[in-house]
Amino acid sequence: MEKTPSYFVTREAPARISAMSRETKLIVVVRDPVTRVISDYTQTLSKRPDIPSFESLTFKNRTTGLIDTSWSAIQIGIYAKHLDNWLQYFPMDQILFVSGERLISDPAGELGRVQDFLGLKRIITDKHFYFNETKGFPCLKKAEGSSKPHCLGKTKGRTHPNINPEVVQRLRDFYRPFNMKFYQMTGRFFGWDD
Ligand SMILES: Nc1ncnc2c1ncn2[C@@H]1O[C@H](COP(=O)(O)OS(=O)(=O)O)[C@@H](OP(=O)(O)O)[C@H]1O
Numbered sequence: 737m738e739k740t741p742s743y744f745v746t747r748e749a750p751a752r753i754s755a756m757s758r759e760t761k762l763i764v765v766v767r768d769p770v771t772r773v774i775s776d777y778t779q780t781l782s783k784r785p786d787i788p789s790f791e792s793l794t795f796k797n798r799t800t801g802l803i804d805t806s807w808s809a810i811q812i813g814i815y816a817k818h819l820d821n822w823l824q825y826f827p828m829d830q831i832l833f834v835s836g837e838r839l840i841s842d843p844a845g846e847l848g849r850v851q852d853f854l855g856l857k858r859i860i861t862d863k864h865f866y867f868n869e870t871k872g873f874p875c876l877k878k879a880e881g882s883s884k885p886h887c888l889g890k891t892k893g894r895t896h897p898n899i900n901p902e903v904v905q906r907l908r909d910f911y912r913p914f915n916m917k918f919y920q921m922t923g924r925f926f927g928w929d930d
Pocket residue numbers: 741774775776778836839840873874875887888891892893894
């Protein structure tokens with residue numbers, strides 16, 4: 737097993753992985769691309785506090801509302817486009833998309849889908865998780881090889897900055913058609929659009 741978030745958006749990755757093994761099963765966690773871009777910005781900001789504002793990175797032209805699609809944080813959320821590239825090399829039934837939102841609200845349910853996809857017995861169930869009020873996320877009751885609970889680290893689940901609602905709405909409008917295409921391609925409605 738190998739995990740790297742950037743594979744999904746790297747042009748050469750599908751050809752290379754397919755050359756290694758055409759049987760590879762691929763699992764991708766996707767979340768609302770608007771929340772994703774804000775999360776991405778939050779992560780960069782935590783490493784480089786002097787970066788430009790979210791708004792100035794989002795727009796090529798603030799007056800016309802033209803989104804800067806050359807900003808990688810925006811690019812990554814165009815899931816339908818990245819999936820098109822993977823479908824040149826892998827059939828849809830070898831790719832599982834996990835809902836990032838459901839992974840938080842129902843981790844056992846989402847992991848049930850992962851286990852089924854991998855042809856594994858459903859070993860991980862509700863019993864393995866509890867909701868940690870301090871962390872604000874589900875955590876494992878027992879970490880692997882330990883009897884102690886385990887939550888993900890401080891870099892997962894950071895507080896996002898407040899973004900101007902108009903900017904958020906503009907991003908929603910930008911992503912909507914790509915999301916619709918993605919729902920069609922995957923056969924799953926992720927519920928990101930309002
Ligand atoms: N159980 C649990 N605990 C903590 N965090 C959780 C959990 N499940 C999902 N998430 C979401 O994971 C997001 C961070 O994952 P990333 O893939 O962005 O991390 S990384 O870029 O690979 O470091 C992180 O995004 P942010 O909230 O933006 O920090 C979380 O929303």
